[in-house]
Amino acid sequence: MTQLRIAIVDDHSIFRSGLRAELDAALEVVGEAATVDEAIVLVEATRPRVVLLDVHLPGGHGGGGAEVIQRSAGASPETRFLALSVSDAADDVVRVIRAGARGYITKSSSGAEVSEAARRVAEGDAVFSPRLAGFVLDAFGAAAGETAATHDELDRLSQREQEVMRLIARGYSYREVAGELFISVKTVETHVSSVLRKLQLSNRHELTAWALERKLL
Amino acid sequence: METTATIVRPRLRVVGGVCAGVAGHLGAPVAVVRTIAVLLALCGGAGVLLYAWLWATTPVTDAPVDPRMRASLTTPAAGAAAASGSAVDSSRTEHLRRAPVTEILLGLALIGAGGALVVNSLGVEVPLAVVIPAIVVLAGVALAWRQFADLRAGTAASAPTLVVRSLGALVLVATGILLFFVTGETPNVWTVVVAAVSVLLGVGLVALPWVVRLTRDLGEERAARERANERAEIAAHLHDSVLQTLALIQQKAGPRSEAARLARAQERELRDWLFDTAPADDRDLASELRRLADVIEHDHPVRFELVTVGASVPAPESLLAAGREAMLNAARHAGGDVSIFVEVGPERIDLIVTDRGPGMSLDAIPADRLGVRESIIGRLARAGGSAVIGPGRGGSGTEVRLSLPVAVVTAAERGTDHP
Numbered sequence: 233m234t235q236l237r238i239a240i241v242d243d244h245s246i247f248r249s250g251l252r253a254e255l256d257a258a259l260e261v262v263g264e265a266a267t268v269d270e271a272i273v274l275v276e277a278t279r280p281r282v283v284l285l286d287v288h289l290p291g292g293h294g295g296g297g298a299e300v301i302q303r304s305a306g307a308s309p310e311t312r313f314l315a316l317s318v319s320d321a322a323d324d325v326v327r328v329i330r331a332g333a334r335g336y337i338t339k340s341s342s343g344a345e346v347s348e349a350a351r352r353v354a355e356g357d358a359v360f361s362p363r364l365a366g367f368v369l370d371a372f373g374a375a376a377g378e379t380a381a382t383h384d385e386l387d388r389l390s391q392r393e394q395e396v397m398r399l400i401a402r403g404y405s406y407r408e409v410a411g412e413l414f415i416s417v418k419t420v421e422t423h424v425s426s427v428l429r430k431l432q433l434s435n436r437h438e439l440t441a442w443a444l445e446r447k448l449l
Numbered sequence: 450m451e452t453t454a455t456i457v458r459p460r461l462r463v464v465g466g467v468c469a470g471v472a473g474h475l476g477a478p479v480a481v482v483r484t485i486a487v488l489l490a491l492c493g494g495a496g497v498l499l500y501a502w503l504w505a506t507t508p509v510t511d512a513p514v515d516p517r518m519r520a521s522l523t524t525p526a527a528g529a530a531a532a533s534g535s536a537v538d539s540s541r542t543e544h545l546r547r548a549p550v551t552e553i554l555l556g557l558a559l560i561g562a563g564g565a566l567v568v569n570s571l572g573v574e575v576p577l578a579v580v581i582p583a584i585v586v587l588a589g590v591a592l593a594w595r596q597f598a599d600l601r602a603g604t605a606a607s608a609p610t611l612v613v614r615s616l617g618a619l620v621l622v623a624t625g626i627l628l629f630f631v632t633g634e635t636p637n638v639w640t641v642v643v644a645a646v647s648v649l650l651g652v653g654l655v656a657l658p659w660v661v662r663l664t665r666d667l668g669e670e671r672a673a674r675e676r677a678n679e680r681a682e683i684a685a686h687l688h689d690s691v692l693q694t695l696a697l698i699q700q701k702a703g704p705r706s707e708a709a710r711l712a713r714a715q716e717r718e719l720r721d722w723l724f725d726t727a728p729a730d731d732r733d734l735a736s737e738l739r740r741l742a743d744v745i746e747h748d749h750p751v752r753f754e755l756v757t758v759g760a761s762v763p764a765p766e767s768l769l770a771a772g773r774e775a776m777l778n779a780a781r782h783a784g785g786d787v788s789i790f791v792e793v794g795p796e797r798i799d800l801i802v803t804d805r806g807p808g809m810s811l812d813a814i815p816a817d818r819l820g821v822r823e824s825i826i827g828r829l830a831r832a833g834g835s836a837v838i839g840p841g842r843g844g845s846g847t848e849v850r851l852s853l854p855v856a857v858v859t860a861a862e863r864g865t866d867h868p
Contacts, residue, residue, distance in 0.1 A: 366756035375759030403788030408842040
């Protein structure tokens with residue numbers, strides 16, 4: 233089995249070493265970085281498959297994790313980013329997601345959870361924490377009863393996507409969501425990826441308002 | 450008697466608080482200091498000058514008014530008023546703290562003017578050449594002080610306006626001093642020189658205390674800014690080091706452990722202290738649930754993942770009580786990670802508590818045990834909602850689904866608003 237090459241970017245050495253020790257054996261840590269600039273150099277030099285990226289990072293132009301994603305995109309297009317944060321504040325998370333991160337988990341997640349999420353991201357899927365799923369339901373107006381009419385609509389979620397997001401918000405794993413909705417895990421992954429795409433591309437004002445506030449547009 | 454490092458004048462005072470301040474600094478009885486001050490004042494006014502100088506240059510204490518001192522200084526009637534309410538109390542302190550310099554000076558000027566007119570009409574020869582300039586000077590000083598006070602407090606009109614007004618008042622002072630000499634005998638070189646020096650001295654004397662105070666205010670402001678910066682730095686450092694370590698402890702220890710529970714409690718306390726995250730709307734359902742979760746997390750090895758979706762609504766009593774019971778059950782019988790999902794829809798509010806514990810079946814619970822049946826299902830049914838208890842995700846654990854129509858909530862709200 234080939235090892236999954238990952239990099240850890242976080243400005244706290246305690247957290248980096250702690251996380252490194254917790255990750256399972258199938259993950260090979262190719263490097264660590266503590267600032268935006270170090271991270272960009274590291275990604276360019278080692279081209280890891282997945283970068284575990286802290287949302288708040290010193291250095292660079294002050295853009296934190298989002299800046300790393302934007303400035304690394306050219307040098308290493310096949311690298312995927314998984315955001316880690318202690319804050320769990322929606323605007324922090326949305327900032328990195330809209331910059332291109334494939335998912336988000338909290339720092340109190342266990343080593344096994346982080347490893348699983350990294351694998352999922354490496355396979356091209358998206359990773360949503362319950363909090364992020366709840367936020368998505370809010371931002372796309374699902375709670376108010378808004379549902380997408382067509383498949384390619386970007387500003388609203390389809391009925392199925394809403395069901396998946398609700399279950400993820402309740403702490404269900406993808407497998408449990410699949411069992412609950414009588415669909416395959418692959419289909420669940422497709423739905424989550426589709427929601428991620430909408431989250432990154434939608435022009436819904438709840439999302440663009442943040443982007444404008446954070447000078448991302 | 451405890452002495453103070455520098456002379457500070459108390460807020461509650463007889464005249465300017467100088468004697469009390471000096472007494473506090475030297476550790477001498479106030480009565481002795483006052484007596485010496487009065488004796489010095491009799492020595493050609495030296496004491497008065499010293500008093501004025503100290504009054505202008507010493508700061509007022511930050512310490513609150515000592516109630517015993519207030520009792521000794523206020524008359525019985527004022528004491529009763531002070532005791533009757535804190536609003537009266539603070540306004541009184543404020544009144545005592547700021548000596549009405551302007552009013553006193555303007556009063557003196559007016560009395561002088563009035564007295565001169567009366568005496569003049571009685572046929573007595575009044576030295577108008579002296580009285581008129583004196584009145585002008587007094588009025589000028591009074592007006593200058595008022596502007597300075599406003600300038601310092603940063604209140605009222607814009608700063609440029611105040612500066613212009615202050616300068617105007619100072620010009621008035623200067624004019625008054627000049628009048629002493631102009632109206633006198635025919636001017637010669639010496640009167641001009643003396644007049645110029647007098648004007649400079651006069652204006653300087655009026656402006657000096659204000660300048661001294663302004664510099665002191667600036668120093669205090671700088672110190673306050675430094676303190677705020679320091680605090681922000683400490684907060685940033687704590688955020689970077691301690692919060693991260695606490696997160697790591699939770700990650701390593703697993704949600705069911707005692708270590709994780711302690712780390713979580715500490716993290717929450719530290720966060721509250723660092724970011725002052727007091728919820729703005731106390732009766733909001735989400736913040737009420739968060740508070741409940743915090744309390745339960747403190748006592749049980751459990752971690753609640755609270756996700757709320759939809760509009761912010763005031764917490765309905767029945768839903769909150771039933772939710773609390775469900776959370777407590779999950780904490781007691783399952784522990785570990787427990788998910789709470791709240792969705793406020795257009796028609797109903799859903800609250801779903803899911804745990805990964807051993808599971809619970811209603812049939813297995815003896816009928817005489819009121820816990821779940823009464824406190825969750827019965828309570829919500831009486832409120833017009835519904836509760837379903839069943840197996841959790843993937844058939845393991847327990848899931849409690851509470852549901853309450855929004856119509857019921859708004860009706861109840863209206864009921865409490867207009868009883």
